Amino acid sequence: MLQSLSHHFKCGSSFGLFLSHSLSSVSEEDLTHFRSFLPKSAVLTDAEDLIPFNEDWLKKYHGNSRVVLRPKTTEHVSKILKYCNERRLPVVPQGGNTCLVGGSVPVKDEIILSLNSMNSIRSFDPHAGVLTCDAGCVLENLEVFLAEKDHIMPIDLGAKGSCHIGGNVAANAGGLRLLRYGSLHGSLLGLEVVLADGTVLNEMSTLRKDNTGYDLKQLFIGSEGTLGVITGVSILTPPKSNAMNVVFLSCDSYDQVLRTLEMAKKRLGEVMSAFEFLDDDALGSVLGHMSNLVCPVEERRSFYVVIETSGSNKDHDEEKLMAFLEEVMGDGIIADGVLAQSETQFKDIWALRESISESLNKKGAVYKYDVSLPQSRMYDLVEDIRKRVGSQSLITCGYGHIGDGNLHLNVVFPSFEKKHEEILEPFVYEWVSKEHGSVSAEHGIGYMKPKVLHHSKTWESIRVMKTIKDALDPNGILNPWKVLPEKIQ
Incomplete structure (x- = not known):
């Protein structure tokens, strides 16, 4: 193994070109094997059924997969990958298929491994705030579950109604709450991952502190399914805030947006949970698409800012927020602003920001x-x-x-x-x-x-990435033609 790693680290060979000559295509014999241990409904081969799995949300990338496998357990995933590795059948792990860079659809005729049937919540510890669940759980469903426990997910995405937590981890999704809660590299406590050869790597720790050797889970956060298939997630969830506010502000210049951000960091500090901006073209697209939404401020401007605060004391938070608004308006940094006065206004303001991508796609x-x-x-x-x-x-x-x-x-x-x-x-x-x-x-x-x-990334860093890829997936079956360039200098 050491000789192999050393060789790969130094040579910088063409990984993608090698794959194109070594991978196999699925056969009827392969389908028979999958049907021998998967439920009938878990093996999709009808062309009409395959369409939504073969194209991305933007309709930009299209694959030609002839089969979708929908395992229900980690054991199923292990059996699938073990067999595919032996047969050198390429596999594309797929969650909610909301990826915007073509990472969740086939390039050619790879097998699509859909995790949408693995959607169970395994446990929740209310004292530690630790949630464990299957990778196929929809983000919004986790939000609903946690709301009843007075907790929230540390990430919030516009696609939360369809994206899966496993896909979020595989892509290291950021979203609206990163400013407050940081990236998934900090929130993830553990993962369950199936490697290319079917080995189940159980790193499902629920501990916040575990300084024993290499932190292997970090390898798979942001790896986009090229190193292993995430089947389980252990994540730290913050307590739900007792007081939340959102304001919508308008500015005449981008410099004023930056000055507003600077002032917000100084004045709102510990209670600020999100700071978003959009230009007038983005707002116009949303208003033209969503007939139920209106511009919150009286006059359209060049730029807009959405600020959310969340804390434990309503009076304290509102006092800080009002002092901030008086200062930025008094100094002429913002032209106008609206503070949400109801749950409906709160949701409508966030809808203006979260609906941009959908409106543009139309x-x-x-x-x-x-x-x-x-x-x-x-x-x-x-x-x-x-x-x-x-x-x-x-x-x-x-x-x-x-x-x-x-x-x-x-x-x-x-x-x-x-x-x-x-x-x-x-x-x-x-x-x-x-x-x-x-x-x-x-x-x-x-x-x-x-x-x-x-x-x-430097070429030295990319060569190290390739070394890791070759070590964990030597036959290159996991999400081929993704992440790493074909030719490495």
Whole structure:
């Protein structure tokens, strides 16, 4: 093994090209084997049934898988992978299929391993706030379960009604609450993972402190199903706040957005749980799509900010919030603002932010770029792209988690075409690289970004990633053609 790892670390061979000549296609004999231990409803082969599994949410990536397997237990997953590894059958693990970078659909005819039947909550410890569950649990369902226990999930995503917690972990999803609760690298206490050869790696710790050797679970957070299939999750959940507020503010310039953020960090500090921004094009898209929503402020402006606070004392939090609002309005930093006065207003304000992606998707082909940048430079990228695409795009807008430096750049064209992609790429990635940013803040690499991974990672780091991949998945059956580039320098 040591000789093998050393060899792979030094050679930098073409991983993707090797895969394309060594993997097998599923046969009738294989299907018979799967049906021998899986329920009849767990093996899907009808072409019509396969359509939603073979295409992504954006309708940008399409695969040609001829079978979807829906295991109900970790043992099922283990048997599937053991067999596939022996037969060198490629497998794409799939959760809610909300991935935005082509990571959850086949590139060719890989077997789709859907976790949507593994959706049980295993346990909840109210004293420690630790939830253990299957990887196929829908995020919103976990939220509903925890609400009854006076707890919340540490992540909150626009796709929470369909995304799975296992997929969230596999992609290291960030979302709206990262500013307050940090990334999943801190919230995840343990994982249950099935390796490529069928080995079940039980790392389902519920301890907050466990300093015994390598923290193996960290390898699989953000690995996008290329190192193992996550089947179980142990996660620390925060107590539900007694007092929550949300405000919607308007600004005339991006500089005022930054000044608002600076002031919010100083004045709201420990009670601020989210700080989001969106430009007027993004808001206009939502208002045109959601007839039940209206602009909260009287006059449309260039930029808007959504701030959420959550704490334990309603009077204390509102006092801090009102003092902050008086200061930013008195100094002319914001043009106008609205504080939600009811649960309905609270939800409507958040809907304006969370419905942007859906509204843009209804307008045309959306090229989405999820990047991390210094906060002072985030919107410069949007403006430079607007100049570059001109009138060719239907909409070019920017929004995102400015509190943690995460920009969502969206460019909408009438259709997905090579000529449109060539306008944007590699320009966007080179621009981000020059600013020492990241080409993926929270959506992952998937099939979309392996060729630009070097803009954020050194080739030395990429070679180490390949070494780990080769060690855990030597036959390359797990989510092939994803994350790592085909050619490594």
